Amino acid sequence: xxxxxxxxxxxxxxxxxxxxxxxxxxxxxxxxxxxxxxxxxxxxxxxxxxxxxxxxxxxxxxxxxxxxxxxxxxxxxxxxxxxxxxxxxxxxxxxxxxxxxxxxxxxxxxxxxxxxxxxxxxxxxxxxxxxxxxxxxxxxxxxxxxxxxxxxxxxxxxxxxxxxxxxxxxxxxxxxxxxxxxxxxxxxxxxxxxxxxxxxxxxxxxxxxxxxxxxxxxxxxxxxxxxxxxxxxxxxxxxxxxxxxxxxxxxxxxxxxxxxxxxxxxxxxxxxxxxxxxxxxxxxxxxxxxxxxxxxxxxxxxxxxxxxxxxxxxxxxxxxxxxxxxxxxxxxxxxxxxxxxxxxxxxxxxxxxxxxxxxxxxxxxxxxxxxxxxxxxxxxxxxxxxxxxxxxxxxxxxxxxxxxxxxxxxxxxxxxxxxxxxxxxxxxxxxxxxxxxxxxx
Amino acid sequence: xxxxxxxxxxxxxxxxxxxxxxxxxxxxxxxxxxxxxxxxxxxxxxxxxxxxxxxxxxxxxxxxxxxxxxxxxxxxxxxxxxxxxxxxxxxxxxxxxxxxxxxxxxxxxxxxxxxxxxxxxxxxxxxxxxxxxxxxxxxxxxxxxxxxxxxxxxxxxxxxxxxxxxxxxxxxxxxxxxxx
Numbered sequence: 356x357x358x359x360x361x362x363x364x365x366x367x368x369x370x371x372x373x374x375x376x377x378x379x380x381x382x383x384x385x386x387x388x389x390x391x392x393x394x395x396x397x398x399x400x401x402x403x404x405x406x407x408x409x410x411x412x413x414x415x416x417x418x419x420x421x422x423x424x425x426x427x428x429x430x431x432x433x434x435x436x437x438x439x440x441x442x443x444x445x446x447x448x449x450x451x452x453x454x455x456x457x458x459x460x461x462x463x464x465x466x467x468x469x470x471x472x473x474x475x476x477x478x479x480x481x482x483x484x485x486x487x488x489x490x491x492x493x494x495x496x497x498x499x500x501x502x503x504x505x506x507x508x509x510x511x512x513x514x515x516x517x518x519x520x521x522x523x524x525x526x527x528x529x530x531x532x533x534x535x536x537x538x539x540x541x542x543x544x545x546x547x548x549x550x551x552x553x554x555x556x557x558x559x560x561x562x563x564x565x566x567x568x569x570x571x572x573x574x575x576x577x578x579x580x581x582x583x584x585x586x587x588x589x590x591x592x593x594x595x596x597x598x599x600x601x602x603x604x605x606x607x608x609x610x611x612x613x614x615x616x617x618x619x620x621x622x623x624x625x626x627x628x629x630x631x632x633x634x635x636x637x638x639x640x641x642x643x644x645x646x647x648x649x650x651x652x653x654x655x656x657x658x659x660x661x662x663x664x665x666x667x668x669x670x671x672x673x674x675x676x677x678x679x680x681x682x683x684x685x686x687x688x689x690x691x692x693x694x695x696x697x698x699x700x701x702x703x704x705x706x707x708x709x710x711x712x713x714x715x716x717x718x719x720x721x722x723x724x725x726x727x728x729x730x731x732x733x734x735x736x737x738x739x740x741x742x743x744x745x746x747x748x749x750x751x752x753x754x755x756x757x758x759x760x761x762x763x764x765x766x767x768x769x770x771x772x773x774x775x776x777x778x779x780x781x782x783x784x785x786x787x788x789x790x791x792x793x794x795x796x
Numbered sequence: 797x798x799x800x801x802x803x804x805x806x807x808x809x810x811x812x813x814x815x816x817x818x819x820x821x822x823x824x825x826x827x828x829x830x831x832x833x834x835x836x837x838x839x840x841x842x843x844x845x846x847x848x849x850x851x852x853x854x855x856x857x858x859x860x861x862x863x864x865x866x867x868x869x870x871x872x873x874x875x876x877x878x879x880x881x882x883x884x885x886x887x888x889x890x891x892x893x894x895x896x897x898x899x900x901x902x903x904x905x906x907x908x909x910x911x912x913x914x915x916x917x918x919x920x921x922x923x924x925x926x927x928x929x930x931x932x933x934x935x936x937x938x939x940x941x942x943x944x945x946x947x948x949x950x951x952x953x954x955x956x957x958x959x960x961x962x963x964x965x966x967x968x969x970x971x972x973x974x975x976x
Contacts, residue, residue, distance in 0.1 A: 362974045363966065367938040369914035370839060374939045376916075377838030377847050379830050386852070387823035390859045662860075 439586070439648040441701050442747035445792030446504065447781070448478035448487055449767075455489050457506065462767070462781030466506045475500070477533045480792045481540035487790070488534040488543055499534060499543065499562060499569075504792065510564060514547060517560055517569035532580075533788055534562075537588040537617075544582045544591055549575075556600055559593055561617065572619030577609040581642045585650075586703075589617055590670060592652050594640035595624070612640045612654055614670045625672035629658060638663050638695060646703045651725065653678075653697035653706050663693040665708050667725070678723060682730045684710070694721070700749045700772075701793070707733070707743045707752055720754055722772060734775035747793035751778055811868035814859075822862075826855060829875050832940060836876045837883035839935035840928065842920055850883035857882070870949075876940040877950035883935075884928045914973050922972040930965040937962055 446457045446465075453474025457466040468489075469475040478489040486509060491500045499512040535544045543562040548555040549571075556578040560569040572591070573579050578600045582593040597609030615622035628639060643654035651667045651674075658664055664679035679694045697708040703725065710721045710732070720733040720743055733752070744753040751769045767781040767789060813821035830851060837850035857878050865874060923931055933951070936942045937958075944962070945955040953961070 362970055365913050366966070366969060366973070369916070369919050370934070370938045373916055373919055374835035374839050374935075377834045377844055379834045379848055379851065381826070381830055381848070381852070383826035383830065384820075384823045386855070387819055387826050390856055391817070391819040391822060 439702060440796055441749050442484070442793035443796055444746050444748055445480075445484055445794040447753070448480060448489075448790045448792070450476045450478055450489070450788055453492070455487075457487075457504075458781065461779065468502060468506045477788045478790045479534045479536060479543075479788075480790045481536045482538055482793060483540040484793045484795075486536075486540065487792075488536065490532070490534070497547075499545075501564065510566075512562060512568065514569060517547070517571065533790075535583050537584045538586060539588055542588075542617075544584055545569075546580045546582055546593070554602055556605065557596070559591065559619075561591075572617070573613075573615055574606070574609075574619075574622055576604060576606040577613070577622075578605060579613070581640075583643055583645050583652075584617075585614075585645050585670065586648050590614055591617055592625075592643045592645055592670065594643060594654075596640075598628070610640070612643055612652065612656075612668065614652075623672070625652070625668050625670060626654070626656060626666065626675055628656070638693075642696065644697050644699050644706075646699050646725065647701055648703045649725075653699060655695040655697065655708075663695050665694045665697045665706065665723075667706075676727065678706070678727045681727065682721075682723070684721065684730050684732060696743070698743050698745060698752075699725075700745050701747055702749055705772075707745065709743065720752065720770065731775070733770055733772070734777065744789050744791055746791055753781075753789050753791070807871065808868040811862065811865065811871055815862040815865065822859060825858075825871070829872060830855075832872065832876055833879035836935045836940050837879045839923065839939050840880050840883035840931045841887045842924055843887075846886045847883060850886050851879050853882040854879035870946070873940070873942050873946045874950055876936060876942070877947070880932045880935055880940075881951075884932045887928045887931070918973055922969050925972065926965055926968060930961060930968070933958060933961045934965050934969075 444460050446459060447462070449456045449458065453476065454467055454469040455475045455478050456464045457468065458464045468487075474492045476490045476492070478487055480487055485503065487502050487504070489500055489502075491498045491511070493513075497514055499510075499514065500508060501510040501512070502508050532546065536542075537544070541564055543564075544559065545562065546557045546559050547569075549558050550556060556575075557580045558571055558575060559573045559579045559582045561572050562569045573593070578596045579593045580596055582591050584591060592612065592614045595609045595611050595613050597606050599610075610628050611624045612626040613622060613624050626640065639656040640654055643652050645652050646667075650669050652670060653665060653667050655663050656666050658677055658680065662679075664677050666675060666677050666679075668675040693711040694708050695711070697706050699706055705722055705724055707720060707722050710719050721730060722733050723730040733754075746752070746769070749772070751771055754768050754770055768777045769779040769781065770776070771778045810821045810824050814825055833851035833854055834847050837854075838844060838847035841847050841850065854875060858875055865871065923934075926934070933947060936947045936951075937944070942950075944958040947953070948955045948958045951958070
């Protein structure tokens with residue numbers, strides 16, 4: 356074992372003292388009972404189980420096949436009627452170290468947009484490719500900044516008045532806090548913390564670019580995060596997180612996937628947690644994605660309170676389907692896994708998501724058709740948990756990869772969707788989000 | 797039989813029983829390792845509540861995955877890695893929130909070290925400026941005392957890759973904290 360240098364020894368001692376500040380009053384017996392009773396072990400996928408009642412089994416299978424066929428036909432009709440056109444590839448925007456960088460398709464940085472002290476985060480290109488929105492940290496509040504593709508500021512939108520409380524954090528933290536553009540590139544949707552820090556809850560805001568300022572929409576009794584526009588711009592889907600905010604004024608049963616009109620009217624839940632979940636589930640319903648040109652919403656959720664799967668559902672709550680359940684994809688010989696961060700292809704035909712394989716915990720990109728067919732692991736790559744980003748032409752996805760051999764990186768890889776092979780490495784280390792500019796075809 | 801061997805035998809038996817569905821054996825594992833999990837998660841998140849959430853999430857995963865654990869003797873390293881991984885995901889989601897809280901509200905017990913060593917508030921701020929992936933490796937190395945090859949095994953990195961990442965994190969921490 357190599358000898359530690361004096362600083363490393365001091366650091367190790369300080370870290371142990373620091374870590375010792377953390378304590379736990381968890382009752383191991385009660386907690387173990389909760390886990391064991393609420394998370395019964397799942398049967399391995401390769402173990403036969405359906406042979407005990409063959410007649411009933413065949414009948415169930417026939418019904419299941421009929422249902423799947425009906426769903427597949429419905430999805431196909433949806434896609435055929437409103438399939439959006441693919442774009443061509445423009446600049447890539449990254450956030451790294453509080454700076455927004457614009458690079459060309461090869462990863463050559465041509466602009467650093469940030470000069471403000473405090474940092475810029477979470478860039479998002481408008482669908483027409485003419486504007487880039489991002490968050491700018493300005494003291495305790497964050498402003499929304501809009502720039503053109505050459506980095507010239509078009510608008511700066513403060514959030515203080517919208518959140519209304521001088522102690523509010525006013526920050527839509529995490530990758531899910533990205534600004535979402537309406538399909539006509541005229542409005543943004545986002546979530547922000549509202550209220551004093553101790554009792555702040557996240558709520559959804561629509562931000563027009565006409566100077567009228569952010570406007571809260573939805574129900575203030577439902578902690579609401581990760582809003583996303585519908586493909587027509589007339590609805591907003593979001594994740595309700597009531598389970599994580601057990602405090603006065605919060606609707607107890609307000610966890611799930613919700614849809615409302617763009618002005619907040621007609622709010623309704625389209626998916627709810629399963630009855631087995633007894634712990635706050637921080638992954639389910641996060642970062643839902645609305646199908647381009649369609650009516651399906653893709654989102655992660657837990658079917659049993661333990662595993663995380665990718666689901667789709669229509670905006671009226673019909674046709675909910677667990678896409679992960681029937682996937683026959685084993686990575687490293689282990690069929691059990693968690694799936695998360697679904698991302699629609701620009702034409703709305705396919706979904707990319709991240710599968711966490713066991714037992715290593717490595718993350719792998721997976722592509723699947725919207726109707727659940729043709730699942731495949733995208734190359735032999737261990738990627739990071741951050742979501743994949745499709746190129747506007749639908750030919751590649753950006754993934755965040757650490758080289759497992761050298762530990763170098765992380766780097767951003769462009770992966771060819773058809774071959775699964777890395778097409779290009781981009782030596783830009785982004786923090787939370789990469790966004791790809793869509794140019795006209 | 798040495799005490800260490802006896803402990804290892806007991807651990808293997810406990811893990812095997814838990815893997816077979818024994819609730820009491822699982823409770824023993826929770827009681828034994830919960831502190832380790834919370835501490836490593838705390839270094840990654842900088843937040844007591846998030847650390848507890850990460851530790852609990854790790855136990856739900858552990859219960860599900862115990863039957864596939866190949867070496868019971870490596871349980872602790874595997875568990876703390878799962879907790880660190882869950883903590884990293886939580887820290888990523890609340891990254892900015894946590895850092896701001898650290899700046900505004902230093903914990904009351906964070907007095908300067910009497911030996912003139914690294915101050916807890918400075919350490920918390922420096923950790924907050926690290927990439928969560930680097931915090932994860934730092935926590936596993938210095939709080940959980942895992943060697944590089946074991947960290948690499950549980951994080952799917954090579955040992956040299958772990959050392960490279962540790963060196964990068966140390967450079968950043970040294971720049972922020974080494975004022976002697």
